Amino acid sequence: MHSRDAVFLEDLCPKLRVRRWRQSLHTFTHKTCIYCGKPSESIDHVLPQSRGGLSVTENCVPACLACNGRKSDADAFEWYRRQRFYDPRRAMAIRAWTDGDLRLALRLLQWASPAQAVSPAMQAA
Ligand SMILES: [Zn+2]
Secondary structure, three states: OOHHHHOOHHHHOOHHHHHHHHHHHHHHOOOEOOOOOOEOOEEEEOOOHHHOOOOOHHHEEEEOHHHHHHHOOOOHHHHHHOOOOOOHHHHHHHHHHHOOOHHHHHHHHHHHOOOOOOOHHHHHO
16 A cells, blocks of 8 residues: 555545545546446446455546446456456556546546547646
């Protein structure tokens, strides 16, 4: 665990900051689901909260409601591997995201969806 992981946003921050944080996650993936690439409408806990998953960036990914609902409390990687839209590049992106390497995660997502525009922030990075 990195020291910054110790910030449990939902516990420490007012609601507004949590909302802004959630929005920033969506912005990272251009408001697309990290699993299937459709518009993201929710935040999915990679390790479900019911299994002790924390509400930190490393454990929270933008997801569409369908993926979020179908995945439910399953292990994200096992569940994802069984999906028709499984893409190993996206699986690697999710792994990088949970490792806290958002930059690598975004590169991999971009690779999985080359048509997706690159945000100015990422071009500068
Ligand atoms: Zn999805």
